[in-house]
Amino acid sequence: MTLPPLYLKRGEDARLRAGHLWVFSNEVDTKRSPVTAFAPGDACVIVDAGDRALGVGYVNPASLIAARLVARGSAHALDRSLFVHRLNVALALRERLYAEPFYRLLYGESDGVPGLTLDRFDDVIVAQATTAGIERLKPEVEAAVQKVLKPRAMIWKNDAGIRVLENLPMYADIAFGDLTAPVTVREGELRFELDVLGGQKTGWFYDQHANRDRLVHYVAGRRVLDVFSYLGAWGLRAAAGGAREVLCVDASQAALHRLDAAAAANGLAARVRSVHGDAFDVLKELRAARERFDVVVVDPPAFVKRKKDIAQGRLAYRRINMAAMQLLAPDGILVSCSCSHHLARGELLGAIQAGARELERQVQVLEVLQQGPDHPIHPAIPETDYLKGYLCRVLPA
Template sequence: MSESIEYPALYLKRGEDARLRAGHLWVFSNEIDVARSPLGEFAPGDVVAIVDHRGKAIGVGYVNPNSLIAARLVVRGLEHPFDRSLIVHRLNIALALRQQLYAEPYYRLVFGESDGLPGLTLDRFGDVVVGQITTAGMERQKDAITDAIVKVLAPRQVWWKNDAGIRAMEQLPMYADLGHGEYGGEVVAKEGGLVFGVDPVGGQKTGWFYDQRENRDGLARFVTGKRVLDMFSYLGGWGIRAGAYGAREVDCVDASAAAVEATARNIERNGLANRVKALRADAFDHLKALREARERYDVVILDPPAFIKRRKDFKEGSLAYRRLNELGMQVLARDGILVTCSCSHHMPRQALLDGVQQGARHLDRQVQMLVSLQQGPDHPVHPAIPETDYLKGYILRVLPA
């Protein structure tokens, strides 16, 4: 092995470097040659040189001996250390893309592996940045990341929303706190000419779902003058935008009391109380009640949380998606529009469509697929990392058989 390597070496077994050389960034624990580099000798988050079985360096990454994904590659080759300067460089590259895409500073700034910073998510809300760290390696770099954000963006606040369930797999604590700046002041997302209040501590994920923005941008031609039902509405992203596009009536439904209250505030803030309302209810129960009451909507939007978090949950989760879409179709008016989405990486795009089709046939309906939906370009897909291609959806027309 070259003497120029400054970090401890993490040796891979013979042939286990192929996926990394093809572009992926993950190393699984069973791919490591533990005889040459015992995992027990590393602390969670240690920076390492990842090398193949011949001792040829692939690059610099970080290790966590307690995780199934035991290491992640951050930089190829050994010319650049994993430090604040590298993070500043990656942030500037990520920022250049978002500034090209969007006129205002409201977007996902860093999308983990796709932006060369595995384990890190950053969302920008004007002069506020909300971050989420999911790996021990990035947790060890938190201060350097905060410094890099301040250097590149000079934000008013940097919040850390480090309470994602995946952190448990890395044996990391759950917390949310202010990493930079002073407490106070409002945090908002701007989208489609509207303003949405965001809670960087109590909200879901990092507070807002920018990944659906471009999909919501395409609602206008389907909702103008229509009655719209927005299920799993969270802060009202779909429903309030439908109201702004001229829907005559919109019901935003969510099971969370806090989300419903926040949606009501967002409805008022955007001057849409005359046509949009927020309701608290369980999605499946509410759809069944609407069906029994013979209520009908011209457009039904289904954007649920992930029903399939692990591969072994696929059968049960895919059935839940089918049941949800069947219920959605049962409250659609004749020739209605169904918008259905899945953010489950383990739910293939075709499987989602197949479930809709099966549900349609069970109801003696016919479905026309009009638009295929995916995550926005501020969530770029890494071609070598299928896990980064997670959001899929469809806009469909539902007809009598």
């Protein structure tokens, strides 16, 4: 099948040749190939100003990112065969890394499939399409997943805010199979039951798995506070690691119901308690009650969703880390994370340090945290490197 060309302006191919996969709308030669001639999700061949084909991708004329490169060269088709190959390559890495089938199976651009995320929960796959191109290719993705994994069910969890930028609808539904049996995830010998249709993101945050493994070394016999706990992955891992008491705080009552059920199912209910409420408000109440914790984990949703929010986001990270440090016992441990891509790693550390100085505390960084290896970072695409964190010792000045 011959695909229509999408021509780039002169000099606009450098970033793609360096490894990036995105074409912005102002980089397209609209005289030779009007973007408006394409329908959202149409396949194309991306061609430089010298008529050399860079690769096959797809177009969305309604998006600032007008096209995404999926396969280099012009011989590939965007079909089941391509997705089967990419899935097998991604699967080979995960099977080397993990003893059990619980991980992010495919991470968008880093695994060669822009706009597609797949999370694996044993025999259930939760997929997320964030681009018009992948939305159009859903049948091919489903066929590839069936061929490679043969799961009992696959779910499309297509309710991420980024879909608005592609003019895509929000929804969650079952692609195939059934969900009569509960969907569960195992981590660190614990078992959690998930709501993959109604829960946050794809139901679980695999990106912090390796960081939660690190936390276990600091919690034995300690009192732990898990802020923005969601299903309690940090808190329950701490309890399983020997923490004498764990308090989990989240704004979602539904998530806390599942957290409490997981604590009971894993034999941890006697040492785990949950509190429903806004994190800032609950921390203020705990401070007023003169509560103290040996370890505080702060793992919030993104405070910076757009570049224009950076100044406000910096202040929010500073405030939440200050509030956390005010609840720390002397010689306490602070785990502070950010999933805001637009906030640089150094800015998070700066927010921690600024809060510490205002409280006349001293911070020692013990470990630098990042997303796990099932979220590989593409060296040419900084957008794939989003999760940053610090495990700190906080001392009196």
